[in-house]
Amino acid sequence: VTRLTSISVDLDSLEHYCLIQGLSVDLLDARARDLVGAVAVPRIMALCEQLACPVTLFVVTSDLVQGASLPEALRAASRAGAELASHSHSHDYTLSRWAVEAVKADLEKAHRLLTDLTGQAPLGFRAPGYTLSAALLEAVVAQGYRYDSSAFPATPYYLAKASVMAALQLIGRPSKAILDTPQVLLAPTRPYHPALDAPYRKGQAPVIELPVSVTPRARVPVIGTLVTTAPWPLAQRAVQALADEPFVNFELHAIDFLDQADGIPPQLAAQQRDVRVPWAEKCRRLSWTFEELKRGREVLTLAQAASKVQVT
Numbered sequence: 633v634t635r636l637t638s639i640s641v642d643l644d645s646l647e648h649y650c651l652i653q654g655l656s657v658d659l660l661d662a663r664a665r666d667l668v669g670a671v672a673v674p675r676i677m678a679l680c681e682q683l684a685c686p687v688t689l690f691v692v693t694s695d696l697v698q699g700a701s702l703p704e705a706l707r708a709a710s711r712a713g714a715e716l717a718s719h720s721h722s723h724d725y726t727l728s729r730w731a732v733e734a735v736k737a738d739l740e741k742a743h744r745l746l747t748d749l750t751g752q753a754p755l756g757f758r759a760p761g762y763t764l765s766a767a768l769l770e771a772v773v774a775q776g777y778r779y780d781s782s783a784f785p786a787t788p789y790y791l792a793k794a795s796v797m798a799a800l801q802l803i804g805r806p807s808k809a810i811l812d813t814p815q816v817l818l819a820p821t822r823p824y825h826p827a828l829d830a831p832y833r834k835g836q837a838p839v840i841e842l843p844v845s846v847t848p849r850a851r852v853p854v855i856g857t858l859v860t861t862a863p864w865p866l867a868q869r870a871v872q873a874l875a876d877e878p879f880v881n882f883e884l885h886a887i888d889f890l891d892q893a894d895g896i897p898p899q900l901a902a903q904q905r906d907v908r909v910p911w912a913e914k915c916r917r918l919s920w921t922f923e924e925l926k927r928g929r930e931v932l933t934l935a936q937a938a939s940k941v942q943v944t
């Protein structure tokens with residue numbers, strides 16, 4: 633059986649980072665609002681083409697009106713073979729608490745805008761903030777999507793951004809974290825059909841859940857932010873810990889392809905420390921990571937992987 637890798641990028645605009653950090657979106661000038669479409673998407677596509685890695689881009693469709701360059705950048709990416717998938721219309725972090733009809737309307741709007749953009753209907757969804765609910769899963773199923781890729785079965789201890797570096801130092805001795813958080817260890821880390829009323833458990837839903845990759849035992853999240861910001865030998869160890877996984881779902885954000893010099897306001901950079909790593913350094917680390925994740929594996933978009941992965 634061929635091992636598979638998928639690489640995906642959530643294209644959250646800087647506005648969403650301001651909201652997370654409690655900063656006013658008025659900090660963002662026209663250039664900052666346009667960075668994802670004008671700078672990040674072209675860098676993503678250049679790197680993926682250079683390394684012959686197909687990529688899936690998760691689009692927040694309300695951002696299509698924000699960044700002047702985004703619609704055309706996405707059409708170009710789609711023509712070049714990128715998969716465009718839905719990251720919701722609103723990117724509201726409370727989406728998982730909305731009533732089912734409101735969630736369905738949001739996903740329907742995202743679906744329509746993406747289909748209008750490229751002429752191709754999206755096949756998959758990722759929830760804002762990685763949080764699923766029964767209502768959200770019902771809306772994903774109602775769209776007829778092939779896959780959902782929202783589950784992030786990382787040990788919660790590791791999820792707080794500030795603790796990622798400390799967490800990495802625990803890779804070698806994960807037992808303490810495991811004892812602290814028995815419930816998260818029940819969430820599957822490999823592709824599965826979720827239960828309609830409990831998306832983090834296995835069941836009968838007619839959609840495949842493709843969880844974001846975490847290391848097998850300690851469940852350290854192996855994502856773009858870790859690769860670009862953690863001490864390099866530890867980041868390398870985390871990526872290499874995925875070597876025996878049948879399917880790797882490596883998740884990044886557009887901001888992993890940007891740095892402060894691109895025009896990110898200093899107030900945001902002060903809180904979002906990953907943007908202080910220069911793009912040249914991020915690019916070097918990401919290139920190494922993509923090559924590592926390609927080794928002995930077939931690299932596919934998430935939609936392609938959903939048709940091919942072994943589902944447990």
Ligand SMILES: [Zn+2]
Pocket residue numbers: 642644719723759760761
């Ligand atoms: Zn997002």
